[in-house]
Amino acid sequence: MKKEILGLMTAACLSAAVSTCAFAADYSVSTDGSTSMEKTIGSLGEAFMEKFDGAAFTYNPTGSGSGIAAAKEGRCDIGLSSRALTDEEKQDLDGTTIALDGIVIVVNPQNPVSDLSVQQIADLYTGKISNWKDIGGADAPVVLIGREAGSGTRDGFETVTGTKDQCKYRQELTATGDVITTVSQNPNAIGYASLAALSDKVKAVTVDGVTASEETVQDGSYKVQRPFVFVTRKGEKLSEGAQAFFDFSFSDEAKPIIIQSGVVPLN
Amino acid sequence: MNLSDKSNKDSVETIASTIFLILGVINIGFVLLICVYLIIAGLPAIVKIGPIDFLFGTKWASTAADPKFGILPFILTSIYGTAGAIIIGLPLGFFSAVYLAKIASKKVRYVVEPLIDLLAGIPSVVYGFIGMLVLVPSIRTLFGLPDGASLFAAIIVLAVMILPSIIKVSITALEAVPQEYELGSLALGANEIETYYRVIVPAAKSGIAAAVVLGVGRAIGEAMAVMMVAGNAANMPSLFESVRFLTTAVASEMSYSSGLQREALFSIALVLFVFIMMINATLNVLLKRGGVKRK
Numbered sequence: 001m002k003k004e005i006l007g008l009m010t011a012a013c014l015s016a017a018v019s020t021c022a023f024a025a026d027y028s029v030s031t032d033g034s035t036s037m038e039k040t041i042g043s044l045g046e047a048f049m050e051k052f053d054g055a056a057f058t059y060n061p062t063g064s065g066s067g068i069a070a071a072k073e074g075r076c077d078i079g080l081s082s083r084a085l086t087d088e089e090k091q092d093l094d095g096t097t098i099a100l101d102g103i104v105i106v107v108n109p110q111n112p113v114s115d116l117s118v119q120q121i122a123d124l125y126t127g128k129i130s131n132w133k134d135i136g137g138a139d140a141p142v143v144l145i146g147r148e149a150g151s152g153t154r155d156g157f158e159t160v161t162g163t164k165d166q167c168k169y170r171q172e173l174t175a176t177g178d179v180i181t182t183v184s185q186n187p188n189a190i191g192y193a194s195l196a197a198l199s200d201k202v203k204a205v206t207v208d209g210v211t212a213s214e215e216t217v218q219d220g221s222y223k224v225q226r227p228f229v230f231v232t233r234k235g236e237k238l239s240e241g242a243q244a245f246f247d248f249s250f251s252d253e254a255k256p257i258i259i260q261s262g263v264v265p266l267n
Numbered sequence: 268m269n270l271s272d273k274s275n276k277d278s279v280e281t282i283a284s285t286i287f288l289i290l291g292v293i294n295i296g297f298v299l300l301i302c303v304y305l306i307i308a309g310l311p312a313i314v315k316i317g318p319i320d321f322l323f324g325t326k327w328a329s330t331a332a333d334p335k336f337g338i339l340p341f342i343l344t345s346i347y348g349t350a351g352a353i354i355i356g357l358p359l360g361f362f363s364a365v366y367l368a369k370i371a372s373k374k375v376r377y378v379v380e381p382l383i384d385l386l387a388g389i390p391s392v393v394y395g396f397i398g399m400l401v402l403v404p405s406i407r408t409l410f411g412l413p414d415g416a417s418l419f420a421a422i423i424v425l426a427v428m429i430l431p432s433i434i435k436v437s438i439t440a441l442e443a444v445p446q447e448y449e450l451g452s453l454a455l456g457a458n459e460i461e462t463y464y465r466v467i468v469p470a471a472k473s474g475i476a477a478a479v480v481l482g483v484g485r486a487i488g489e490a491m492a493v494m495m496v497a498g499n500a501a502n503m504p505s506l507f508e509s510v511r512f513l514t515t516a517v518a519s520e521m522s523y524s525s526g527l528q529r530e531a532l533f534s535i536a537l538v539l540f541v542f543i544m545m546i547n548a549t550l551n552v553l554l555k556r557g558g559v560k561r562k
Contacts, residue, residue, distance in 0.1 A: 035523055063525070141413035148499065149330040150523030165331040170414050170509050171498040174519045178399075178495065185404045188413055 027055040027241030033067015033080030036152025037228050040099060040261040041080060047257050048248050055241065068093065071231040077242035079231030082152065083159060092234050097227040098249055099263040102195035102217035103157050105224065106180065106202040110187040113137040115206045118223050122161040124190060127168040132188065143170045145182050145191035156226045157192045192224075196262035217264045228263060302540075309537030312336070312530035321534065327501040327511075329520060329528040336531045338516065338538065344504040345513045345542070348418060348493070349486040352425035356486075357479060359426070360433030364478075367434070368441040369463050387431035395495030398424045403496055410507065416498035418510045424492050429482035436481055440474020441467060473556050480550040487542060490514035513539045 029048075031041060038061055045057040062070070064081040068089060071079025085095040105121055107113060113136055116124070123129040124142055133139040146169040147154035153176065158164045173179050176197040183191040184201035191202075195212055198204055204212055207223050216222035230246065232238060238246060248254055258265040313321050316336045324337015367376050399416075402423060407415030444467045452462040468475070490512070498509025499519055511519070517532050517539070524532055 143414040148519040148523075149328075150520055150525075150528070152523075165328065169500050171416050172500055172511075172519065174494065174499075174522075181399060182403075182416070185400065186407060186414055 027052050027244050029056070029078065029239070029242045029245040030058045030060070030076045031067075031078045031080055032060040032062055032070040032076035033231070034064040034082040034152075034228070035061045035150075036064075036082040036101070036155060037080050038152075040228060040258060040263055043257050043261050044245075044249050044254060047254065048245050051248065051253075052244065055244075057245065068231050071233060074233065077232075077239055078246065081229040081231050082156065082226055084227055084229065085231065094232045094234050095229040096232070096246075096250075097229050097266050099228045099258050099265050100217050100225050101156055101228060101263045102212055102214075102222060102225045103153060103160065103192050104195050104198050104204045104212045105190065105192050105207060106183050106198070106204050107190050108183055108185075108187045109201075109203045111137055111190075111203065113205065114203065115209055117208050118161060121207070121224070122163050125161065125163045125167045138187075140188045143186055143189040144168060145171045145173065145179050145189050147176075147179065147192075148172045148174050153192065153194055157224070160224050160226055194262050195264070214264050218266065227266075305533065305537050305540050308530070308533035309540075310534070312527060312534040313537075315527065316531065316534075321531070322538070325503060327516070329524070329531065334527065336527075338513070338535055340501055340503045341511055341513045341516045341535065342538065344418065344497075344510040345487055345539075347504045348421050348425060348497075348510075348512060349483055351418070351422035352429055352486045353479060353482060355422065356426035356429045356433060356482060360430045360478070360482070361437055361475065363430075364434045364437030364441060364475075365463055365468065368438045369467065370459075383431050383434050386427075387435070391428065391489060391492040392495075394424055394428055395492035398492060398496040412507055414498070414509070416496055416509055417507045418497065418504055419506050421493045421497040421510070421512070424496055425486045425489060428489060428492065429485050432485055433478045433482045436478035437471075437475050440471040440478065443474065444470040473553050477550055477553045480546055480553060484543060484546045484550070487539070487546065488514060490518045494518060513542070 031045075038059070041059050045059055049055050049057050059080075060070075060076065064083055067076075067079040068081050068085070069079075070076045072089075072093060079093075081095065082101065084097075085093060089095075105116060111132070113132060116135070120129065120135055124135075125144055125146075129135060130142055131139065132142055144167065146157075146167060149172070151174075158167060171182060173182060176193045179191040179193050180197065180199055180202055183189040195214075195217065198212075206212075210216050210222045212222050212224070217225050230249070232246075237243075255265045316324075321336055321338060322342070323339050324335060325339050326335040326337045327340065328335045367379060371379070398420060402420050403415035405415065406412065406417065406420050448466050448470055449462055452466040453459070457465070493512050494515040497512060497515060499511045499515055500509040501511050501516070502508050504510050513535055517535050520528065521532055
């Protein structure tokens with residue numbers, strides 16, 4: 001909850017900042033798209049405006065689909081997508097991955113299960129596997145912990161595992177911290193959380209034998225991850241301001257900002 | 268007292284009454300503003316979804332590809348949860364109030380009453396947090412459930428949360444009963460317990476009813492504590508299942524919502540608002556009826 005409030009505040013500050021320095025702006029850049037990227041893009045935008053005094057930055061949280069459409073129709077400088085572009089979309093759009101969002105699957109430390117395949121995770125969350133003994137755990141029912149509808153982490157998790165609208169959640173919690181606490185309290189629970197939020201109160205399972213870490217997310221061997229993509233039109237030059245923001249976002253200077261927002265920058 | 272003094276006093280009075288009038292009007296203005304805004308924000312989605320589908324639909328899947336906006340599970344959960352909290356909280360609160368108002372020694376009362384006030388002052392997120400860390404795991408082990416986050420956990424938390432208001436209002440009602448009733452009853456040969464339960468409690472019953480309604484109001488409007496212990500899955504209510512209340516339905520999805528989903532959340536708030544208005548109206552009727560008797 002706190003994070004969302006912070007996000008809102010950031011957005012509010014951003015819009016306030018935009019309106020006050022709109023006239024002095026040398027650079028102006030508009031972004032549109034994924035709500036999951038709010039935190040990352042918000043902090044990048046803030047740093048960008050600080051660096052280039054008087055620059056105007058806007059972010060319109062509409063969702064990946066709308067962001068891609070907006071980029072295609074030229075309604076924004078940079079579209080934001082939290083999924084890779086499809087082949088069809090790639091015909092007239094360029095997607096540049098700015099960061100990777102790793103989602104860890106967590107269980108209670110008492111749970112003997114320590115490795116799951118993506119398919120097993122999907123089967124667990126759709127209710128096909130309802131007892132831990134089926135996958136080598138204790139004879140106990142699986143308790144599925146997830147996030148509320150609309151959450152970026154939930155969207156990412158359900159997209160990667162292909163379980164959209166089919167998850168049979170026992171609990172839908174509104175904060176990553178709540179998910180971690182609940183899983184740490186219940187030996188039969190399984191949950192998911194952002195890589196950055198992982199704590200030692202819970203056990204992160206390996207997925208197809210790969211431990212979730214910055215490195216494995218970066219080299220792509222850890223499967224439960226999704227890219228944060230900047231979408232631009234093919235063969236068209238970005239405006240001066242948009243190009244400056246684009247370059248800034250991929251500079252070494254931006255890396256700590258991206259890490260701070262809980263995702264892994266692409267090397 | 269000379270004349271100019273009097274006119275001075277009059278003008279002070281006029282100024283004071285004007286100030287209070289303005290403050291009162293501001294208050295009413297807030298209520299009206301909230302009313303009007305909720306109706307404007309809440310009605311469109313009800314019309315779009317259809318009042319029957321919205322109020323009596325049993326499936327809520329607001330972000331699915333084919334979204335469903337049925338809030339019957341939330342309405343029933345809120346009613347069951349509140350009723351459950353009253354069933355547990357009322358006897359506890361009522362008997363505590365009788366004890367504290369009539370039977371307890373001054374010393375006991377001196378210690379216990381501030382503690383009850385303290386209970387009322389604890390922020391709901393703290394209730395929720397303790398519920399999450401202590402109550403939910405205990406319910407899980409005690410009843411052998413896969414998970415303890417359930418309607419039952421929410422009922423327990425709500426029952427504790429409404430205790431202070433039930434106790435405080437009941438004490439006030441019991442103490443407002445004229446002492447002559449008590450003395451008369453004792454003089455006629457009834458013992459003390461008989462006097463309390465057959466004379467004083469019936470005389471205070473409208474005040475106690477008001478305490479119940481106040482408790483209902485608090486329970487049905489609580490979101491934070493409930494959100495942390497109820498599990499929040501949009502199931503039809505069942506005692507040991509994960510459930511979602513009207514309040515939590517609004518609170519949990521509001522931050523990321525958009526479009527029809529967001530409008531539907533306002534509609535849920537409108538439904539909740541109507542419920543609370545009805546409860547307040549009941550409270551007013553009860554208090555007015557009680558007021559005559561007590562004076």
